[in-house]
Amino acid sequence: MINNTKSLHVLIIGGGVAGLALALFLKKAGITCTIYEAYAYKGEAGSGLNIAPNGMNVLAALGLADELAARGAITLEHCFRSENGKVLARIPYGDINKYGQPGVSMSRATLYEVLTNEINKSGIEIKYNKRLLSINEYSIGVKANFEDGDSDSGDILIGADGIRSITRSHILPQGLEPSFVGVVGVGGFVKLEKVPELTQQDLSSLNYTFGAKGFFGYCAVDRGYAMWWSNLHANQPMSEAALRDTSMDKLQQEMLAIYKDFHGPAAALIKHTERPLRQNISDIQSLPTWHKGRVLLIGDAAHAVSPNAGQGASMALEDAMYLAKLLRDGKDDYVKVFTQFEGDRKGRVEKIVAEGRKRGVGKQEVSPFQARIRNMMMSIFLKLFGIKGIDWVYKYKIDWE
Ligand SMILES: Cc1cc2nc3c(=O)[nH]c(=O)nc-3n(C[C@H](O)[C@H](O)[C@H](O)COP(=O)(O)OP(=O)(O)OC[C@H]3O[C@@H](n4cnc5c(N)ncnc54)[C@H](O)[C@@H]3O)c2cc1C
Numbered sequence: 001m002i003n004n005t006k007s008l009h010v011l012i013i014g015g016g017v018a019g020l021a022l023a024l025f026l027k028k029a030g031i032t033c034t035i036y037e038a039y040a041y042k043g044e045a046g047s048g049l050n051i052a053p054n055g056m057n058v059l060a061a062l063g064l065a066d067e068l069a070a071r072g073a074i075t076l077e078h079c080f081r082s083e084n085g086k087v088l089a090r091i092p093y094g095d096i097n098k099y100g101q102p103g104v105s106m107s108r109a110t111l112y113e114v115l116t117n118e119i120n121k122s123g124i125e126i127k128y129n130k131r132l133l134s135i136n137e138y139s140i141g142v143k144a145n146f147e148d149g150d151s152d153s154g155d156i157l158i159g160a161d162g163i164r165s166i167t168r169s170h171i172l173p174q175g176l177e178p179s180f181v182g183v184v185g186v187g188g189f190v191k192l193e194k195v196p197e198l199t200q201q202d203l204s205s206l207n208y209t210f211g212a213k214g215f216f217g218y219c220a221v222d223r224g225y226a227m228w229w230s231n232l233h234a235n236q237p238m239s240e241a242a243l244r245d246t247s248m249d250k251l252q253q254e255m256l257a258i259y260k261d262f263h264g265p266a267a268a269l270i271k272h273t274e275r276p277l278r279q280n281i282s283d284i285q286s287l288p289t290w291h292k293g294r295v296l297l298i299g300d301a302a303h304a305v306s307p308n309a310g311q312g313a314s315m316a317l318e319d320a321m322y323l324a325k326l327l328r329d330g331k332d333d334y335v336k337v338f339t340q341f342e343g344d345r346k347g348r349v350e351k352i353v354a355e356g357r358k359r360g361v362g363k364q365e366v367s368p369f370q371a372r373i374r375n376m377m378m379s380i381f382l383k384l385f386g387i388k389g390i391d392w393v394y395k396y397k398i399d400w401e
Contacts, residue, residue: 018299055314309356
């Protein structure tokens with residue numbers, strides 16, 4: 001039934017980072033909602049993530065930062081190296097005094113588990129296997145139609161359905177597809193015991209190695225694991241069949257051909273990979289609008305950012321908290337709230353999306369000479385400007401009061 005009272009009922013499409021966090025903040029704001037997720041709950045879903053201090057501050061506002069910091073791996077610095085292991089620069093990352101929270105690396109499964117436990121404790125309804133197909137808007141409400149023939153109605157609908165958002169095609173029926181950024185992201189998890197060469201300092205850092213043939217990153221995550229990630233450059237996205245083929249032999253051969261001579265742990269991490277992942281990396285630089293009528297986009301649905309920025313999940317968390325705050329204060333004037341939300345958030349997130357794309361380019365294959373020059377410049381700039389260049393991203397804080 002469509003809710004005609006003054007208090008809104010919100011339909012949230014997508015039970016990912018943005019959708020789960022939004023539901024929890026709406027609960028704090030006294031607003032009811034239901035989450036609709038296309039898939040069944042996946043305990044072992046996906047890759048690993050580093051949540052930056054700005055994202056951890058949002059999780060702290062939900063009372064979940066301590067649990068995630070205890071279960072994940074706290075990261076205190078970014079460490080940049082050349083392929084022979086020479087440290088180009090170390091810059092501080094998780095300065096709690098400055099940012100309020102450290103950065104924390106974790107598996108996506110852990111993040112989902114912690115958020116979902118909180119959803120269940122809060123009594124928020126989450127409906128799995130509900131894939132949105134289409135949306136109908138009326139003067140008094142909005143209706144979501146699902147693939148299984150069901151439908152549900154509410155006052156407003158928030159599309160938190162990720163980079164391939166169906167909600168987005170309701171707002172922008174002329175279509176706007178995410179752009180492939182020329183990178184296939186590759187990575188995996190490795191048991192820490194398989195890489196004894198990782199030092200304590202490595203385990204509390206985000207480690208990035210820049211060589212002539214490419215880029216290789218690694219860090220500790222939760223449950224006694226490390227994760228690594230790298231970019232394979234490609235003119236075309238990989239086919240679905242090729243992405244699904246994560247046979248270890250092929251992945252190892254492909255990656256070792258590039259990274260076997262990289263310093264220290266690179267080859268060991270590749271050799272001992274469990275659950276390898278390959279993903280076409282796309283982004284959404286700028287949409288003409290994020291909302292229409294009773295429907296608004298948040299998270300990757302509105303502004304997907306390349307993993308090279310390390311900020312997609314944090315942006316989704318910020319969106320969730322800020323939107324819930326505006327809805328709490330704006331009562332039922334959702335048009336005003338949606339307009340203000342887009343106006344206040346767009347500049348920040350689009351700057352970060354652009355930065356993510358730029359960082360991906362810096363990780364391409366170059367000649368050994370170009371690599372030496374690039375690494376020298378990187379070392380100078382990072383030592384000179386270091387954390388100052390990124391402070392504005394980590395320092396951002398939403399005041400819930
Ligand atoms: C390889 C990789 C590594 C990354 N690493 C990092 C990192 O280290 N740090 C970081 O901050 N970010 C990282 N990101 C980005 C981050 O994962 C995303 O920005 C973040 O997950 C966005 O959250 P979201 O909720 O908007 O979208 P998602 O997390 O994608 O969630 C969308 C949800 O909507 C559901 N859905 C989709 N369509 C429908 C439908 N029609 N009906 C109902 N439900 C639907 C999906 O099943 C999904 O559960 C990485 C991304 C990738 C691909």
